[in-house]
Amino acid sequence: MGTLLKTTRLTKVFDGKEVISDVDMTIRQGEIYGFLGLNGAGKTTVMKMMTNLIKPTGGEIEIFGEKLTENSYEILKRMGSIIEYPVFYDRLTALENLELHCEYMGFHNKAAIGEALDLVQLRNIDRKPVKDFSLGMRQRLGIARAITTRPELLLLDEPINGLDPVGIKELRSLFKMLSKEYGITLLISSHILGEIEQIADTVGVISEGKLIEQVPMDEVRGRNTEYIEVVTPDLNKAVYVLESELGMRNYKVVGDTTLRIYERGVSQAEISKGLLLNGVQIEALNKKGSSLEDYFLQSIHGGGVHA
Numbered sequence: 001m002g003t004l005l006k007t008t009r010l011t012k013v014f015d016g017k018e019v020i021s022d023v024d025m026t027i028r029q030g031e032i033y034g035f036l037g038l039n040g041a042g043k044t045t046v047m048k049m050m051t052n053l054i055k056p057t058g059g060e061i062e063i064f065g066e067k068l069t070e071n072s073y074e075i076l077k078r079m080g081s082i083i084e085y086p087v088f089y090d091r092l093t094a095l096e097n098l099e100l101h102c103e104y105m106g107f108h109n110k111a112a113i114g115e116a117l118d119l120v121q122l123r124n125i126d127r128k129p130v131k132d133f134s135l136g137m138r139q140r141l142g143i144a145r146a147i148t149t150r151p152e153l154l155l156l157d158e159p160i161n162g163l164d165p166v167g168i169k170e171l172r173s174l175f176k177m178l179s180k181e182y183g184i185t186l187l188i189s190s191h192i193l194g195e196i197e198q199i200a201d202t203v204g205v206i207s208e209g210k211l212i213e214q215v216p217m218d219e220v221r222g223r224n225t226e227y228i229e230v231v232t233p234d235l236n237k238a239v240y241v242l243e244s245e246l247g248m249r250n251y252k253v254v255g256d257t258t259l260r261i262y263e264r265g266v267s268q269a270e271i272s273k274g275l276l277l278n279g280v281q282i283e284a285l286n287k288k289g290s291s292l293e294d295y296f297l298q299s300i301h302g303g304g305v306h307a
């Protein structure tokens with residue numbers, strides 16, 4: 001997959017305070033990039049710079065292989081976004097809001113409006129004024145507006161904020177569909193790890209304006225498998241028993257007296273019984289493994305974690 005968006009040493013200073021520092025971010029074509037950070041970490045500021053709503057103090061942004069400048073109207077036309085809460089003309093209907101938006105963007109494909117409303121399941125109520133919409137409906141309308149112009153890249157700032165579980169689930173499947181069926185690349189920010197975990201292909205973690213992690217989700221999951229740790233004075237014997245008697249190959253020796261077993265579907269009881277029956281002394285045997293939550297908390301508080 002090629003690179004669709006790339007920032008290089010992106011920096012923003014507000015009132016003499018650096019709130020974004022040297023962010024190097026790479027979003028690949030076709031992926032869902034989850035942008036994770038606590039409130040105030042700098043997600044919105046980064047996304048505002050990507051959409052030219054504010055100007056970087058330093059660094060560069062490249063989108064679709066071109067440098068973003070004040071005059072990059074062609075680049076912006078190929079993008080859709082919801083930054084902070086989507087704002088609408090409340091007394092106008094959903095349809096009228098989208099029509100106005102298309103006019104403003106110089107996009108004249110009327111059929112695309114209906115399709116976008118279909119996608120977010122608002123077609124049947126598109127003649128209702130937006131003031132009567134629930135938060136979830138507004139959020140979906142915001143997405144419809146962002147996708148009517150058929151963008152290649154969609155930036156969504158905390159799209160699930162304030163939604164109920166049903167609304168969240170609907171949006172999650174919508175994001176997956178936009179990515180898989182429409183080939184749209186998505187950048188989705190959130191402060192909720194569980195959300196990012198379920199949809200992202202890559203996760204970027206921002207903390208106090210610094211991008212402290214940028215890793216494929218698969219790798220994060222791989223790093224966090226559970227294991228059973230055995231501490232034994234008979235390490236060599238234990239290894240022999242594991243392989244020859246218990247048929248386990250998925251383990252790692254991590255010290256003079258310690259090994260970790262990553263084998264799935266084997267209980268602590270089975271392992272301890274197997275070892276003891278074969279004359280291996282056990283000092284300790286415990287199930288371990290950090291959850292994703294631990295992983296990200298460590299990475300936020302410890303400035304990066306590496307397996």
Ligand SMILES: Nc1ncnc2c1ncn2[C@@H]1O[C@H](COP(=O)(O)OP(=O)(O)OP(=O)(O)O)[C@@H](O)[C@H]1O
Binds near residue numbers: 014
């Ligand atoms: N216009 C501004 N003037 C001064 N400081 C600002 C401005 N906009 C943002 N900041 C500061 O920049 C930092 C990052 O804010 P930002 O809104 O990007 O964070 P965030 O991760 O999006 O959090 P949230 O989800 O709460 O919006 C914060 O300390 C914020 O106070």
